[in-house]
Amino acid sequence: MTQVFINGATDAANVREHDSLDASIQELIRAAAEARNHAYCPYSNFAVGAAIRTSDGSIYTGCNIENGAYAVSICAERTAAVKALSEGKRQFVACAVVAQQDNGFTTPCGVCRQFLAEFASNGRDIALYAAKPTNLPLRVLCTSVLQLLPNGFSLSSSK
Amino acid sequence: MTQVFINGATDAANVREHDSLDASIQELIRAAAEARNHAYCPYSNFAVGAAIRTSDGSIYTGCNIENGAYAVSICAERTAAVKALSEGKRQFVACAVVAQQDNGFTTPCGVCRQFLAEFASNGRDIALYAAKPTNLPLRVLCTSVLQLLPNGFSLSSSK
Amino acid sequence: MTQVFINGATDAANVREHDSLDASIQELIRAAAEARNHAYCPYSNFAVGAAIRTSDGSIYTGCNIENGAYAVSICAERTAAVKALSEGKRQFVACAVVAQQDNGFTTPCGVCRQFLAEFASNGRDIALYAAKPTNLPLRVLCTSVLQLLPNGFSLSSSK
Amino acid sequence: MTQVFINGATDAANVREHDSLDASIQELIRAAAEARNHAYCPYSNFAVGAAIRTSDGSIYTGCNIENGAYAVSICAERTAAVKALSEGKRQFVACAVVAQQDNGFTTPCGVCRQFLAEFASNGRDIALYAAKPTNLPLRVLCTSVLQLLPNGFSLSSSK
Ligand SMILES: [Zn+2]
Ligand SMILES: [Zn+2]
Ligand SMILES: [Zn+2]
Ligand SMILES: [Zn+2]
Numbered sequence: 357m358t359q360v361f362i363n364g365a366t367d368a369a370n371v372r373e374h375d376s377l378d379a380s381i382q383e384l385i386r387a388a389a390e391a392r393n394h395a396y397c398p399y400s401n402f403a404v405g406a407a408i409r410t411s412d413g414s415i416y417t418g419c420n421i422e423n424g425a426y427a428v429s430i431c432a433e434r435t436a437a438v439k440a441l442s443e444g445k446r447q448f449v450a451c452a453v454v455a456q457q458d459n460g461f462t463t464p465c466g467v468c469r470q471f472l473a474e475f476a477s478n479g480r481d482i483a484l485y486a487a488k489p490t491n492l493p494l495r496v497l498c499t500s501v502l503q504l505l506p507n508g509f510s511l512s513s514s515k
Numbered sequence: 516m517t518q519v520f521i522n523g524a525t526d527a528a529n530v531r532e533h534d535s536l537d538a539s540i541q542e543l544i545r546a547a548a549e550a551r552n553h554a555y556c557p558y559s560n561f562a563v564g565a566a567i568r569t570s571d572g573s574i575y576t577g578c579n580i581e582n583g584a585y586a587v588s589i590c591a592e593r594t595a596a597v598k599a600l601s602e603g604k605r606q607f608v609a610c611a612v613v614a615q616q617d618n619g620f621t622t623p624c625g626v627c628r629q630f631l632a633e634f635a636s637n638g639r640d641i642a643l644y645a646a647k648p649t650n651l652p653l654r655v656l657c658t659s660v661l662q663l664l665p666n667g668f669s670l671s672s673s674k
Numbered sequence: 675m676t677q678v679f680i681n682g683a684t685d686a687a688n689v690r691e692h693d694s695l696d697a698s699i700q701e702l703i704r705a706a707a708e709a710r711n712h713a714y715c716p717y718s719n720f721a722v723g724a725a726i727r728t729s730d731g732s733i734y735t736g737c738n739i740e741n742g743a744y745a746v747s748i749c750a751e752r753t754a755a756v757k758a759l760s761e762g763k764r765q766f767v768a769c770a771v772v773a774q775q776d777n778g779f780t781t782p783c784g785v786c787r788q789f790l791a792e793f794a795s796n797g798r799d800i801a802l803y804a805a806k807p808t809n810l811p812l813r814v815l816c817t818s819v820l821q822l823l824p825n826g827f828s829l830s831s832s833k
Numbered sequence: 834m835t836q837v838f839i840n841g842a843t844d845a846a847n848v849r850e851h852d853s854l855d856a857s858i859q860e861l862i863r864a865a866a867e868a869r870n871h872a873y874c875p876y877s878n879f880a881v882g883a884a885i886r887t888s889d890g891s892i893y894t895g896c897n898i899e900n901g902a903y904a905v906s907i908c909a910e911r912t913a914a915v916k917a918l919s920e921g922k923r924q925f926v927a928c929a930v931v932a933q934q935d936n937g938f939t940t941p942c943g944v945c946r947q948f949l950a951e952f953a954s955n956g957r958d959i960a961l962y963a964a965k966p967t968n969l970p971l972r973v974l975c976t977s978v979l980q981l982l983p984n985g986f987s988l989s990s991s992k
Contacts, residue, residue, distance in 0.1 A: 391601060396605070399670065399718065400717065400744065400988065418601045421596075421597055422744060423630055424668065424669045424783075425629050425670070425749070425785060426717070426740060426745070427745055427746070427748065427783070427785050428745070428783065428784065428785060430589070430597055430630075430745065434589065434597075435597040435598075435600075435601050437580075438580050438589055438593075438594040439594075439598050439601070441555055441578075441594075442550060442578050442580075442595075442598070444553045464986060465742075465746065465947050465986040466743065466746065466944055466946040466947025466985075466986070467745050467944050468943070470582060470942050470944060471580075471589075471943070473943070474583060474587075497984070504982075504984060505943055506983065507938070507976065508940065509584055509941060509942040511558065511877065512583060558877065558903070559829065559876065559903065581903060584943065584944060585899060585906040586905070586906045586907065587942065588903040590902070590904065620825070621827065622825045622827050623827060624784075624902030625783075625785055625786070625787040625789075625823055625826075626784055626785050626788060626905060628823075629783050629784025629785060632784070656825070662824065663824060664784055664787075664822075665824065666779070666817065666822060667781065667784075668780065668784070670718065709919060712921045714923070717988065735919060736915065736919045737918075739914075739918050739948075742951060742987050742988030743947050743986055743988070746948050746951075748911065748915055753915040753919050756895065756898050756907055756911075756912040756915060757912075757915070757916050759871065760868060760871050760894060760895045760896050760898070760916070764873070785905055788900060788902050788905045789898075789900055789907075827901065827902055829876065829901030
């Protein structure tokens, strides 16, 4: 098997063939890919889609929304998450992220990791699938929110 | 009439009785008040709801979602906005914000003003209604996104 | 006199000739222009400099620092402000912003307005000068933080 | 040796006795602890200090600066970083973070990890030391920016 580079790092152990994943995960990745079409990214031209599965089986989707003041931009993962949260769904089972970068998989940025980790505490981790929209045969980076934010910051322990 | 203080400033000219507003505006404020119930605000205990009317007549609602890393928190207005945007709705007609502060109306923070202003350009301003959830007789601060962000920053003119 | 456009709006009343300003203001604008040279902006190529005068007469400078995750970017104004604050200076007298946009003056984004307004309360407003780095004869938009964030959001009144 | 919990996780392998660290690291931790005294944290009452060593041996310090609009808050690590960057220093060797949480070490939030990782690319990682201000005997969590942001997001590979 050829080496798979994930943003410069070899991480073949966590990369799976798309067709080998559960149907529910393939469905989540497909939802993220479709949501990507609504991205508002006139500054970067870098479109991202995301989809979150909540514990009741629902799927909430999102895309990145940029702003002329870059700091105000919101990523696809957080868009999907606030949609679920604003409807009272706080238990996230899995999150899929879809974007096209040549050198590797597009993973959540640090802001999104921190945002999602707030709802991954108490032993409930959130599965994280990073995929590309078109490359065939499609492979998927399979990881989790807590794996992506080791030794995570949490305010709760100071109270 | 008694003076109305808006975060310390008297602004009686822009304050209207709730019952005098159009039915569609009252509906928007009611939607914001209901969305407020889903707020995730364990750090501030300050719940905010928002609702956005898009040009096709739809209403998208949101609440504030806080994070132990305060900087990662997302306000109710942006939650409502990304929901609309992620479904392809980019023309916002009006936004209602509902929260309870004793000294005045709760207006959008600077981040939300900047976020909304990105979609208020080209002469299309967005009406902004700030209301409290319970105080009767209910009064509403009526303003707009561009009024709240005078001389706004935009990256477009540098291109 | 020719019309002066400020991000599309005519605001001639607040525009002054650079040479007519106090020497201390000219010094602040010059400091902002110099700080602009350190901008890290590989994504927008839009460099901004800022300088803040604190109540003890000191000047703190900043530039914008961008990030591949756009939301993580920090503006020049906030860079200057946290430098002052981290050395215990919380009373800001004036802030200068320098950048080059063809269509008008570069004003602080909503995030920076909100950030600065936290330290402009209690009746102490902060003068705000927006200038371009090179255009001669140099004109300067003269405004203030509270003018740029009318009916500002503040959490204090909820406590 | 008793178990050391780091935000709930045992990570004894990366925890060192303060007195066993290099003098330059102890100096960095001390600078972070002193900077913590300038924290502006009226909303969380959670003070954090940070210090960054740049490749020329200089130390830049920072503290957290909060805002009534929580999203606008800036952490200690980013305050220290923008100070260095705004003076043209882009090569960070090490970062120390000091705060008091009973249950474990205070590590950088996801935003700060993403911010610092922008300057940790090209094989140059940044050492990260998390310490408490007072507990004796003082122990220090020793890690790095890239360890804290595995499979990090970067926009560069899309260009
Ligand atoms: Zn993100
Ligand atoms: Zn807001
Ligand atoms: Zn700004
Ligand atoms: Zn942080």
